[in-house]
Amino acid sequence: MSTTNFQTMTILHATCHVWSCYYHHCIIILNMSKKDFNLAIIVGTNRDNRQSIHVAHLIEQVADKFPGFKPQLIDLLQFNFSLNDTEPSQSDPNYDKLIEAADAFLIVLPEYNHAFPAALKRALDSEYAAYFHKPVALAGVSSGPWGGTRAIEAILPVLRALGMLISRVDLNFPQVQDLFNQEGVLQDQAYLPRVEKTLQELLWLTQSLRWGRDNLS
Numbered sequence: 300m301s302t303t304n305f306q307t308m309t310i311l312h313a314t315c316h317v318w319s320c321y322y323h324h325c326i327i328i329l330n331m332s333k334k335d336f337n338l339a340i341i342v343g344t345n346r347d348n349r350q351s352i353h354v355a356h357l358i359e360q361v362a363d364k365f366p367g368f369k370p371q372l373i374d375l376l377q378f379n380f381s382l383n384d385t386e387p388s389q390s391d392p393n394y395d396k397l398i399e400a401a402d403a404f405l406i407v408l409p410e411y412n413h414a415f416p417a418a419l420k421r422a423l424d425s426e427y428a429a430y431f432h433k434p435v436a437l438a439g440v441s442s443g444p445w446g447g448t449r450a451i452e453a454i455l456p457v458l459r460a461l462g463m464l465i466s467r468v469d470l471n472f473p474q475v476q477d478l479f480n481q482e483g484v485l486q487d488q489a490y491l492p493r494v495e496k497t498l499q500e501l502l503w504l505t506q507s508l509r510w511g512r513d514n515l516s
């Protein structure tokens with residue numbers, strides 16, 4: 300082969316390689332932007348007459364219209380967890396299935412005695428791998444003025460132990476008994492952009508971590 304032919308072949312080969320990388324990159328971006336990520340909204344209490352359910356429904360409604368997320372309510376009332384053990388065999392398979400399918404989590408977290416409900420800890424403890432390297436945002440709820448801030452602070456080490464990546468954007472619903480009417484309809488529209496901002500940041504984390512889980516070892 301002449302030197303000129305060899306140079307031409309080398310340039311062609313390099314060009315093909317660049318185009319192939321570019322094409323591959325575009326496909327990844329296209330697939331990710333078309334995708335609806337599964338957002339698991341966990342209602343963090345199974346108490347009768349809980350106000351947190353209104354907060355969870357509000358977030359679900361906003362997420363439903365938010366491009367990029369497919370919300371799924373995970374209500375702790377619907378599952379049966381053994382209280383004697385946290386072995387995987389003592390988990391609820393329906394809970395496991397939903398957690399495995401989730402790309403992101405938003406936990407609605409009522410404040411009980413400056414921490415979060417035991418029912419939520421029990422549910423979280425029943426899984427491990429299905430939470431790993433997935434993002435989570437937190438919505439604190441309280442009847443007092445702090446909007447569940449102390450519950451949020453208390454759960455951070457737990458989520459870190461599970462290998463979750465925590466969003467820096469929280470939601471807080473103080474005096475929740477005044478925020479919704481009897482039918483659970485939000486009375487203060489100022490919360491809507493706050494929910495959207497939280498979802499925006501969570502979506503960024505979701506896309507990044509989904510790419511990481513799919514492409515990095």
Ligand SMILES: Cc1cc2nc3c(=O)[nH]c(=O)nc-3n(C[C@H](O)[C@H](O)[C@H](O)COP(=O)(O)O)c2cc1C
Pocket residue numbers: 344346348349350351352409410411412413414440441442443444445475476
């Ligand atoms: C066992 C228990 C402890 C609570 N401790 C606090 C607290 O420390 N601070 C606070 O602001 N509200 C506290 N509350 C009130 C809750 O914040 C209130 O019930 C609120 O509506 C959110 O929880 P819910 O979804 O269970 O209704 C407590 C409620 C329960 C049931």
